[in-house]
Amino acid sequence: MDSLSRGCIQTVCGPVKPDLLGITLTHEHLYHKANASMFSPRTPDAKYSYLSQAPFDSENLWWINFHPYSHVDNLRFDDMITEDAVSREMTFFKENGGSCIVEVTTFGKNLNYMQRLSKDSKVHIVTGTGFYVHVSQSSQMHDMKVEDIAKVMIDDLTIGENGIKCGVIGEIGTCYPIHPFERKVLLAAATVQEKLSVPVTIHPGRNKEAPFETMRIFLEAGGKAEKTVMCHLERTIYDDEELLEFAKLGCFCEFDLFGIETSYYELSDSIDMPSDAQRINRLKRLIDEGYDKKIVISHDIHTKHRLMKFGGHGYSHILLNTVPKMLMRGYTPKNVEDILINNPKEWLTL
Numbered sequence: 031m032d033s034l035s036r037g038c039i040q041t042v043c044g045p046v047k048p049d050l051l052g053i054t055l056t057h058e059h060l061y062h063k064a065n066a067s068m069f070s071p072r073t074p075d076a077k078y079s080y081l082s083q084a085p086f087d088s089e090n091l092w093w094i095n096f097h098p099y100s101h102v103d104n105l106r107f108d109d110m111i112t113e114d115a116v117s118r119e120m121t122f123f124k125e126n127g128g129s130c131i132v133e134v135t136t137f138g139k140n141l142n143y144m145q146r147l148s149k150d151s152k153v154h155i156v157t158g159t160g161f162y163v164h165v166s167q168s169s170q171m172h173d174m175k176v177e178d179i180a181k182v183m184i185d186d187l188t189i190g191e192n193g194i195k196c197g198v199i200g201e202i203g204t205c206y207p208i209h210p211f212e213r214k215v216l217l218a219a220a221t222v223q224e225k226l227s228v229p230v231t232i233h234p235g236r237n238k239e240a241p242f243e244t245m246r247i248f249l250e251a252g253g254k255a256e257k258t259v260m261c262h263l264e265r266t267i268y269d270d271e272e273l274l275e276f277a278k279l280g281c282f283c284e285f286d287l288f289g290i291e292t293s294y295y296e297l298s299d300s301i302d303m304p305s306d307a308q309r310i311n312r313l314k315r316l317i318d319e320g321y322d323k324k325i326v327i328s329h330d331i332h333t334k335h336r337l338m339k340f341g342g343h344g345y346s347h348i349l350l351n352t353v354p355k356m357l358m359r360g361y362t363p364k365n366v367e368d369i370l371i372n373n374p375k376e377w378l379t380l
Contacts, residue, residue, distance in 0.1 A: 033188045034226060039378045040187070040197030041130075041154045042145040051154060052129025054374035057201070057231065057261055057286040057328035058345065060116050060131065060147060060155070062107045063138025064332065068166040071099035071296045086334055094335050099296050104334045108138065115339035119346070120151035122338070126346045130154035132328075132378070134201040134231055137162050141194040156378060158231065159186035159196040160219060162203035164211040172211045179218035187228060197378065199223065199230040201261060204244050206235025216244065217251045224252035229377050231259040231284070236298045238267050245279050255280035259326060259377060262286060264304050265295065270315050277321045282377055285309050286328035288352055289336060289343035306352060310359050317365055325369050326377065327352075 035045035074082065074097050081093045086103045094101045106112065123131070133144060133155050141157060148155040160183060161167060186196040199219045204212045216232075223230050230253065234240035241260050249255060259282040267273045277283055288306055295303040304312075313325055329336070329347060336342035343351070353366055 034228070034380045036380055038380055039154075039156065039375070040195050040380060041148065041156050042141060042194050043148050043154070046154055048375045048379045051371070051375050051378070053127055053349065053370045054130040054132065054378075055128070055328040055345065055348065056132045056259060056326040056374050056377070057134055057284060057330050058131050059107065059135045059330070059332035060120075060133050061113070061138070061140050061143055062135040062332060064105055064107065064166075066099055066102075066105060068137065068163070069099045069297055070165070071097070072299065074100050086340060088341070091335065091341055095292060096294050097296055098333045098335055101335075107332060107334070108140075111339075112334060112337070113143070115334075115337045117147060117150065119338055119344050120147060120153050123345045123349075124151055124153050126349045128153060128346065128349060130156065130374070131345070132156045132158070132198060132231070132374070134158040134198070136160045136201065136203075137166050141191045141196075145194050156197040157194075158198045158200045159183045160199050160202045161211075161215045162201065162233070163205050164203075164209040166203065167211060174214070176214045176218045176221070179215055180221050183218060183222045184226070187222070187226065197229070197380075199228060200259075201231050201233045203233045204235055204240065206237035206240040206243070208235070208243065208247070213247060216248050220248050220251035220253035223254055223257060227254065227257060228380060229257050229259070231261055233261045234266055236266065236301060238269075238272060241266055241276055242279075245276075245281060249279075257377065258282065259284045262330070264309050264312065265301055268304075270312060273312065273316070274319055274321075277316060277319070277324060280324070282324050282326050282373060283316060283321065284326045284328065285313055286326075286330045288327060289329045289331075289347045306355070310352070310356055313369075314360060317361070322365055322368055323373060323376070326373050327369055
């Protein structure tokens with residue numbers, strides 16, 4: 031018998047009954063150790079490249095907003111000033127009706143900090159286990175076998191660190207085409223999910239074929255579509271008919287970049303990042319086609335400039351701005367309840 035709390039959702043403060051979960055953001059970062067090499071942003075204009083090392087202040091925000099992955103301090107998400115900002119935002123999130131955040135950091139996660147943050151803010155936090163894209167891993171990690179990767183995941187889910195267990199696998203990072211290491215991680219995640227029936231969340235490469243290829247590999251290895259989220263679909267599949275075709279695979283479709291309102295996407299010149307208005311309209315199409323039970327949303331905040339303290343929209347943006355706009359655009363209150371409460375609950379319950 032496994033040591034999972036069946037019928038519950040595993041948070042950093044212990045198992046929680048599904049009906050107590052409440053409004054949930056399914057893809058956020060509250061702490062990480064990342065750098066520009068993990069994201070491979072375009073080289074900034076040499077004339078202003080010196081700003082990459084400049085302080086984070088309002089005078090430089092015009093450049094940071096369009097080069098968020100080139101600004102060193104903007105990517106620093108493990109310093110005291112960021113911890114203070116995140117802590118204040120969690121309290122604000124709770125005040126605005128927020129109840130749970132799925133924290134999908136695998137590059138430098140800090141479970142003890144997550145538990146303290148959850149206790150202080152009264153916000154449930156579910157953390158992830160797994161491995162991000164291959165460029166974020168050491169050569170030693172690349173040599174790991176599928177069974178060794180699977181063991182790391184199983185230990186994080188069933189034993190944990192200081193008794194703090196992860197409640198989801200992911201975000202599992204993949205590129206396009208999928209790197210051999212990333213394929214091993216996908217196979218390991220599918221194996222663990224088949225054995226333990228745990229939730230999985232997958233980051234696809236920046237190509238419209240990536241979500242399809244990733245799911246094919248995952249499902250063929252024993253993964254369960256009904257317990258899996260495919261992330262970042264709004265920056266990956268742009269055609270509505272292709273999105274509907276992908277939805278037929280049965281996984282949860284995640285639009286998780288709400289709050290990003292600039293079309294300039296530093297990580298891919300071929301992609302025009304959509305606005306929130308476009309996200310809302312495209313998700314409405316999924317609802318109209320019967321996929322209302324397969325939608326989850328979030329912000330994927332992982333840089334300073336998207337936090338309220340630094341002039342950003344913050345973790346409460348969906349609750350304060352997106353939900354009212356959804357209701358103006360034909361969503362029913364039940365649609366909103368499904369997207370923010372019922373669908374995450376269905377995905378996360380062990």
